[in-house]
Amino acid sequence: MSMAPATAQSPYLVGPFAPVRDEITVDALAVLGALPHDLHGMFVRNGANPRFAPKGRYHWFDGDGMVHGVHFQGGRASYRNRYVKTPGFLAEQEAGEALWSGIMERPDLSRRGGPFKDTGNTDLVFHAGRFMALWWLGGACHQLSLPALESLGVVDFGSPLKKGLAAHPKVDPVTGELMFFDYAQRPPYLTYGVISAEGALVRQVPIALPGARLQHDIAITARFTILMDLPLMWDAALLAQGKTRVRFDTALPARFGIIARHGDAGDLRWFEAKCCYMYHTINAWEEGDEVVLLGCRIENPMPDRVSARVIPRLDILALEPYLYEWRFNMVTGAVKERQLDDTMTEFPRMNQEYLGRPSRYSYNPRVAPSSELLYDGVVAYDTLTGRQASYTYGPGRYGGEVVFAPRDGARDENDGYLVTFVNDAEKGQGECVVLDARDVAAGPVARLCIPQQVPAGYHAWWVPSREFEAQP
Ligand SMILES: [Fe+2]
Numbered sequence: 001m002s003m004a005p006a007t008a009q010s011p012y013l014v015g016p017f018a019p020v021r022d023e024i025t026v027d028a029l030a031v032l033g034a035l036p037h038d039l040h041g042m043f044v045r046n047g048a049n050p051r052f053a054p055k056g057r058y059h060w061f062d063g064d065g066m067v068h069g070v071h072f073q074g075g076r077a078s079y080r081n082r083y084v085k086t087p088g089f090l091a092e093q094e095a096g097e098a099l100w101s102g103i104m105e106r107p108d109l110s111r112r113g114g115p116f117k118d119t120g121n122t123d124l125v126f127h128a129g130r131f132m133a134l135w136w137l138g139g140a141c142h143q144l145s146l147p148a149l150e151s152l153g154v155v156d157f158g159s160p161l162k163k164g165l166a167a168h169p170k171v172d173p174v175t176g177e178l179m180f181f182d183y184a185q186r187p188p189y190l191t192y193g194v195i196s197a198e199g200a201l202v203r204q205v206p207i208a209l210p211g212a213r214l215q216h217d218i219a220i221t222a223r224f225t226i227l228m229d230l231p232l233m234w235d236a237a238l239l240a241q242g243k244t245r246v247r248f249d250t251a252l253p254a255r256f257g258i259i260a261r262h263g264d265a266g267d268l269r270w271f272e273a274k275c276c277y278m279y280h281t282i283n284a285w286e287e288g289d290e291v292v293l294l295g296c297r298i299e300n301p302m303p304d305r306v307s308a309r310v311i312p313r314l315d316i317l318a319l320e321p322y323l324y325e326w327r328f329n330m331v332t333g334a335v336k337e338r339q340l341d342d343t344m345t346e347f348p349r350m351n352q353e354y355l356g357r358p359s360r361y362s363y364n365p366r367v368a369p370s371s372e373l374l375y376d377g378v379v380a381y382d383t384l385t386g387r388q389a390s391y392t393y394g395p396g397r398y399g400g401e402v403v404f405a406p407r408d409g410a411r412d413e414n415d416g417y418l419v420t421f422v423n424d425a426e427k428g429q430g431e432c433v434v435l436d437a438r439d440v441a442a443g444p445v446a447r448l449c450i451p452q453q454v455p456a457g458y459h460a461w462w463v464p465s466r467e468f469e470a471q472p
Contacts, residue, residue: 011372012048012060016398016425016456019049019063024452025080029070029432032447036417036434037075038408040465042147043419043432044069045400046133047457048121051083055098055105062102064089065121065133068421068454070432071147073465077432077448084133084142085151088117106243123167124461127178128199129471130155131463136216138166138182146468158200165193167459168217168280170225173353179225179261183215185234190215192227192259205265207257211236214246219284219293220261220356226284226293229255229270230277232301248302250275256335258291258328271328273335277301279321282348285358289331294362294383296346297324297339319373321346323364323381341388345379347401347459351413360384361414363402363437366392374398374456378418380440389441393422393433403462404437414438417445419462421454430454 011017048063065084070077083089092099100117107115118139125132132141132155141155141164169180176197183190188206190213196202207227212234219226231252235245253272260267281295298321321344327336345364360383365375377392378399393399399422406416418435430450436442 010054010058010060012063013050013054013058016374016423017060017372018425018453019455020066020081020452022452023080023082025078026451027076027078029077029079029448029450031077032449033434033445035072035075035077035446035448036407039072039405039417039434040408041405042069042071042463042465042468043403043405043460044124044131044146044149044463045421045454045457045460046084046121046124047400047455048119049083049455050098051089052092052096052098054102056101057104059102059104061121061136062104062116063119063121065119065135065142066457067124067133067144067149068430068457069147069149070419070448078147079432079448079450080147080149081454082144082149082151084120084144086118086120086140086142087154088119092117118164121458123459125169125171125178126461126463126467127169127171127195128176128197130199131468131471134165134167134169136167138184139164141165146463146471155199157195166215169195170218170220170355171352172220172222173355174222174357177261179218179220181215181218181227183213185212185239189213190227190229192218192225194262203262207259207265207268212239216279217281217295219281219295221284221286221291222356223261223286224258224284224291225261226281226291227257227259227268228278229257231275232277246302248277248300250300254278256293256326256328258330269330271333271335273326273337279346280348282323282362283350283355283359285356287358289329291328291330292358293326293328294340295324295326296321296348296364319346319367320344321367323348323362323383325383340383340386341379341381343379343388346373347375349401349403349460351404351406351416352462353406354413359413361404361437363404363418365399365402365420366390368398375400378402378420378435378440380414380418380437389439391435391440391443396426397422397424398456399423399433400457401460403460405462406464420460421450421457423454423456425453428453
């Protein structure tokens with residue numbers, strides 16, 4: 001499979017972001033160090049990888065979804081990368097060229113199915129025996145097979161979702177339910193829903209917001225879901241003229257809406273905190289009268305020097321995200337908040353088995369001193385003691401989201417490995433790096449060599465072997 005020459009105006013088509021041309025399979029990866037014998041499953045990561053030369057200006061968020069995966073099995077590790085073959089991808093493949101322009105161009109709001117191509121390029125989730133690729137703007141759930149990563153089509157949840165769902169649903173590790181949200185430029189601006197452990201849509205409720213917001217994530221506890229109304233918004237007047245301009249209103253508070261998992265919109269309770277934006281939460285749980293939320297808080301995602309003519313671009317946003325804690329008192333309504341560290345980190349992950357329950361560890365990629373959003377290392381936080389350990393990938397090497405992969409027979413929260421892709425653009429090579437979650441500073445226990453670049457991407461998932469071997 002080859003790609004037409006890309007236009008070079010975008011920093012997201014070169015260097016660590018440069019798309020790869022080929023879908024490859026490598027059966028036994030060369031290993032530096034020793035592959036753990038107590039690690040079985042598949043590490044998968046989504047990202048943008050345009051198949052054709054962009055139509056108009058290109059933004060990193062526009063590219064076709066491509067999933068890179070490393071399968072750990074029987075003391076060997078294999079790699080493959082495959083496009084997420086969405087209906088939009090297949091239409092462009094048929095045409096032999098890009099049919100959609102991206103978010104840097106004026107949107108065609110009259111286009112059926114929305115102005116932008118649903119690329120499924122953002123997030124991954126394994127739920128009810130199905131592995132799915134999801135899109136940041138809210139779209140279909142594109143099913144892929146494991147370990148082959150072949151596209152199987154769009155998932156039907158037994159009741160047609162109004163529009164699909166956004167990246168960052170949350171799977172409760174105890175009940176198996178999946179909680180999701182979706183957002184839109186027109187009312188209802190936000191919807192919240194639950195899909196059963198068996199994979200059927202059981203509820204979807206509209207949530208009243210003062211206007212259209214750019215939502216990115218939610219959090220769950222054992223009984224509640226936390227929705228967000230953060231003042232990053234579409235400019236309503238311009239939206240009415242068909243223009244998508246984004247602004248951040250520092251005069252407004254951050255609002256966190258806590259709703260019983262199976263509650264109705266009327267049950268939702270809003271808590272106000274200091275103005276901020278947040279791309280990604282880490283975890284939330286209940287503690288006495290309080291609901292605790294951890295995430296990577298950004299004071300202002302659109303500093304003044306950013307041109308108001310463009311929608312937020314991570315390359316010029318100079319994101320400054322910090323590990324942060326909010327406590328919402330469900331009895332008194334009080335909110336307490338505090339920053340937990342002064343290192344800039346984002347794309348945080350934790351042991352998913354503890355999602356919604358008290359957790360202690362968070363594994364956060366560290367923001368590199370670069371004009372683009374790159375990560376030069378990982379910080380492993382112990383939020384109970386305040387201790388942290390970090391590992392730096394080395395000059396010219398950038399990593400992505402780091403997943404926690406439990407060791408076979410794991411006994412506690414950090415009993416396992418951290419897995420991520422690290423890319424060396426200059427050498428045109430990728431690596432899958434495996435660290436011991438209990439001793440991150442010691443450096444990798446294994447580095448698996450991938451013979452082509454693994455471009456910087458978005459979200460990752462760990463699928464234990466026992467789960468995907470049970471795929472229907
Ligand atoms: Fe995200």
